[in-house]
Amino acid sequence: MEKRAVFPHRVLPYVLLAPQIAVTLVFFVWPASQALYQSLLRQDAFGLSTRFVGLENFAGLFGDRDYLHAVTVTAIFSAAVTALALGSALVLAVMADRVVRGSRVYRTLLVWPYAVAPAVAGVLWLFLFNPTIGLVSFALRQVGYRWNHLLNGHEAMLLVVLAAAWKQVSYNFIFFLAGLAGVGRAVLEAAALDGAGPARRFVSIVFPLLSPTMFFLVVVNIVYAFFETFGIVHAVTGGGPARATEILVYKVFKDGFVGLDLGRSAAQSVILMAIVIGLTVVQFRYVERKVHY
Amino acid sequence: MVERQPGLTLLTHVILVFGIVVVAFPIYVTFVASTHTLDDVVRAPMPLLPGHRLLENYQAVLGHGLRSAGGAPVGRMLVNSLVMAAAIAAGKIAISLLSAFAIVYFRFPCRAAAFWLIFLTLMLPVEVRIVPTYKVIADLGLLNSYAGLTVPLIASATATFLFRQFFLTVPDELLEAARIDGAGPLRFFTAILVPVSRTSIAALFVILFIYGWNQYLWPLLITTDEAMYTIVVAIHRMVSVAEAQVEWHRVMATAMLAMLPPVVVVIVMQRWFVRGLVETEK
Known part of the structure; x- marks a missing residue:
């Protein structure tokens, strides 16, 4: 779509675009190109000399057990967060869509965790599960289970998944509610007259009609789990114990700022960029087509 | 039902x-x-x-x-977070309004190129270019400054697209009427376009304020001076001291303070918040 009526100026549009373009070039395009460039170089241990090594950094990464471990951890983490956050949000949204009385109150009370910062959410869950003073770990002790996520990698993973999913539920809830509002009442009433009960209506009508929302949310949740959960991992486990919760973004941070291995860190950045670009393309192709039935 | x-x-x-x-x-x-x-x-x-x-x-x-x-007062950190969140939200909205205006209401060479360049920022979140972006900030001498905390984050493809979509629905008659009355592009922008966009601006402000308030990785990297910490970053430093010394009651008070402003914004402006959220993802 294009405007028919436009202004005939030659210079003004560039002036208007200048701030956005300047920020984009200086803080986005330049650093990204630096990452690309550095991913092809290697520095010696003292940072005195740099030489061109081609794709050696990438080859090194894929031969590195720690990196492959981080890939596995990220896959498990994002699958678990996506499944948990989507599943519980869908149940709550279907319920909130059903009720007549009190629906506004329910909605308000389920929406606000969106506003809690990931790092803060992490600290709240850390407090609940603190091995010595946490309420939940205390309750688990009463039934005979000794929770200690500082020693047990599986428990640490479970804790970051819980914190990450908890924060994301309200986002998914809002989008499922919007999707449910778009399901026509007439269709549901017709199905009810034909004798379809609530469960049958959900499986045969509501869920298929929600599939565009579902697909969109899967992509958004994967992006969230990959990139926005850094604060949770950093605050709750610091990637530990023994790298059990070291997701890719955390590893880039650690290798770049703590390990100071620039070539390796840049190569990791480039791989992450490729992942974001892939996910963005998937998301936008979907938005253009709008899978409808 | x-x-x-x-x-x-x-x-x-x-x-x-x-x-x-x-x-x-x-x-x-x-x-x-x-x-x-x-x-x-x-x-x-x-x-x-x-x-x-x-x-x-x-x-x-x-x-x-x-x-x-370290004993830096949390009041100061709340101010830092507030400045950061408000500056990011206002900055993103301002530069996105301007660039959407340029893209929709003017024809000029490189228009498509500018559009794609802005689109590119969507694909480059801070997390994937941590080290080189840090180096740019360090070279510019912006570590531990409000400018360093906010300016790199104010480019916004989503806000630009949102305003572009909205401007495309503004009737052409408004522009023609303004031109007949002798209004130039800037007059049209300030007197007509911005006022008719105010609900989109409000919706976006809520989302962007929360986005700015909850930033973590970026302030963590570029603030080393305690007086520049944001409250969200400070909480992490409070719990990462030796286990015996964690002052949990005060950490939890700080956590409450860190959650309060964005949660209040969401609850008070719930209508705009939901609208902004759904629209920015379109």
């Missing part, structure tokens, strides 16, 4: 209440912990009802901070 089924309705309410309890429980425990003395909090199990130390704890963190974490 399509038909009456009292049993099912009851079950619906039970599930919803259960969901709300799970969602609210961590926050409730945080609040309770922030109203007790440290001794009460660290004795498992901690009390489940609020105590009497609310004022003392909050006054202590706002005024003096936590001794174990």
Whole structure:
């Protein structure tokens, strides 16, 4: 779509675009190109000399057990967060869509965790599960289970998944509610007259009609789990114990700022960029087509 | 609801209440912990009802901070977070309004190129270009400054697209009428376009304020001076001291303070918030 009526100026549009373009070039395009460039170089241990090594950094990464471990951890983490956050949000949204009385109150009370910062959410869950003073770990002790996520990698993973999913539920809830509002009442009433009960209506009508929302949310949740959960991992486990919760973004941070291995860190950045670009393309192709039935 | 089924309705309410309890429980425990003395909090199990130390704890963190974490007052960090969140939201909205205006209302060479360049920022979140972006900020001498905290984050493809979509729906007659009355492009922009966009601006402001407030990785990298910490980053430093020294009651008071502004914004502006969220993802 294009405007028919436009202004005939030659210079003004560039002036208007200048701030956005300047920020984009200086803080986005330049650093990204630096990452690309550095991913092809290697520095010696003292940072005195740099030489061109081609794709050696990438080859090194894929031969590195720690990196492959981080890939596995990220896959498990994002699958678990996506499944948990989507599943519980869908149940709550279907319920909130059903009720007549009190629906506004329910909605308000389920929406606000969106506003809690990931790092803060992490600290709240850390407090609940603190091995010595946490309420939940205390309750688990009463039934005979000794929770200690500082020693047990599986428990640490479970804790970051819980914190990450908890924060994301309200986002998914809002989008499922919007999707449910778009399901026509007439269709549901017709199905009810034909004798379809609530469960049958959900499986045969509501869920298929929600599939565009579902697909969109899967992509958004994967992006969230990959990139926005850094604060949770950093605050709750610091990637530990023994790298059990070291997701890719955390590893880039650690290798770049703590390990100071620039070539390796840049190569990791480039791989992450490729992942974001892939996910963005998937998301936008979907938005253009709008899978409808 | 399509038909009456009292049993099912009851079950619906039970599930919803259960969901709300799970969602609210961590926050409730945080609040309770922030109203007790440290001794009460660290004795498992901690009390489940609020105590009497609310004022003392909050006054202590706002005024003096936590001794174990360096002792910078949390009040100062709240101000930093507020400046950062407001500057990011206002900056993103301002530069996106301008660039959407240029892209929709002018024809010029490189228009498509500019559009794609802005689109590119969507694909380059801070997390994937951490080290080189840090280096740019360091070279520009912007570490530990408000400019360093905000300017790199104010490019916004989503806001630009949102305004572009909206401008395309503004009737051409408005522009023609303005031109007949002798208004130039800037006059048209300030007197007509911005005022008719105000609901989109409000919706976007809510989303972007929360985005700015909750930033973590970026302030973590570029602030080393305690006086420049944002509150979200400071909490991490408060719990990462040696286990024996974590002042949980004050950490939890700080956590409450860190959550309060964005949560209040969401609840008070819920209508705009939901609208902004759904629209920015279109």
